[in-house]
Amino acid sequence: MQIGTAVCGQGERQKGYLKVAELAFGCDVRLPVIIVRGVEDGPTLWVNGGVHGEEVSGIFAIQKLVNSIDPQELKGTLVVTPVSNPLAIKGIQKFTPEDQLDMNQQFPGREKGWLSEQMAYYLFKEVKTYADYLVDLHGLGVSYDSVPYTVYKNMAGVPDKINKKTEELTLLMGVKANCRVDLATAKGEFPGAIAGAIDAQCLLNGIPAFMFELGGKVDWQIIDFAVGSIRNMMTHLGMICSDVKRATGQIIITERDFVNSSHAGLTIPEIESGKIIPANTTLNKIVNFIGEELETLSLPVDAYILGIRTNPVVNSGEILVGVGTKWDQVN
Structure with a gap:
């Protein structure tokens, strides 16, 4: 498997970068990529983070998750992009500073589009190629106190089996609140193109995907909880060996x-x-x-x-x- 400069064989862990854009002063915009491939075949789970620059808890969660996975005990492949918008991270803001677009409303992107669209295009091109499942990590940002919760979307044109699988995987995160957003009827949502989110575009391409919101400011207990939640999902998918935990008292908003x-x-x-x-x-x-x-x-x-x-x-x-x-x- 090769994503950007990361080339990974079975039983290996490799790191590299995926070029997604260029800046005027001669610098490439590169996304860090880590691939962990098991010694046995299995599904490919892609975990994405850092699409919004003030939401950094997902970056830490991804780092801890990757370090917890032994490729010799893994079935399938774990791919992570801990920072999918390094320009927003640099600016510590939700939007890409250079074009003031929300990258998570630009998927599947455009090869000849605006900067954020180009970044989305080159990232999603790899996601479509390799991912069987995707988890997109977010947070409300440092200005908010929040509990962890999930968001998954129902969209026209997505097969029922994909929607059902997405809900099944979402509930494995073990949080109390799970938001099901029907894009045909949703009111009171954020302004903009919600269907341009990476998880929404995954669904339209037959890839079960959802958002996992990891609270507000960085909370290490929530980060550790998120790592355990994603590992629980990997256990359910047969990627690692453990006991699947199923929460009680959950609600679907x-x-x-x-x-x-x-x-x-x-x-x-x-x-x-x-x-x-x-x-x-x-x-x-x-x-x-x-x-x-x-x-x-x-x-x-x-x-x-x-x-x-x-x-x-x-x-x-x-x-x-x-x-x-x-x-x-x-x-």
Whole structure:
């Protein structure tokens, strides 16, 4: 197997780089790639991270995951790209600084497109070639307190068996909250081309894939939990030997929303992530710099709190709370 400069035979672990773009001052934009191939044949799992520059927990999780896998005991192949947008990482921001595009809305990319589209194109070209399954690691960023949760998409044109396999693998992550986003009916989602996400494009190409959100700021307990979750999935896929763990008390969130501020100032959170709160509970208050209350936020329905902003300085239009508003108990 060869991805960029990484060339890996069976029973080996190899590292290299995949060139995805060029910058004006003569520097190549390269993505780090690590391949671990087992001595026996099996599926190929691709774990991606770092598509958004302020979400770094996935990078650490990928590093720990790779170091935990012995190629002599692996069936199949683990491919990881811990930093899929190094320009956003450099800028410590969600978007690619050079073109201000969200790379995770540009897949499958364009070979002759904008910079972020070109980066997406060359990465996804390899994913389509090799991946049987994909996990895309994210986080809400350092401005939020959040519990780990998953997001998987239902899309027109995707066979039922792919959607069912995706949900099955998603639940193996063992988190309580699992968001199922139906792109045909989804309301309250992030603006932009959600179907341009790498996991969505994988689904359209017959590759079960989902997003795994690893909290807000870097939390080493969540990182270790994520490593164990992905290893649990690899056990289920027959890639490593262990006992498959199945969580209880999980929910599938069928509708979610993001509550935005109408005023600027300082936000004061009134609730905690990971809790179910009744309708009309105060979520946040916003005060100005002399302490006058400008806004109190609440929802007219019961809600599961996925994450809440803890960085107090906000403009109008900032996301303050991410919530699930409808859900089903699954186990």
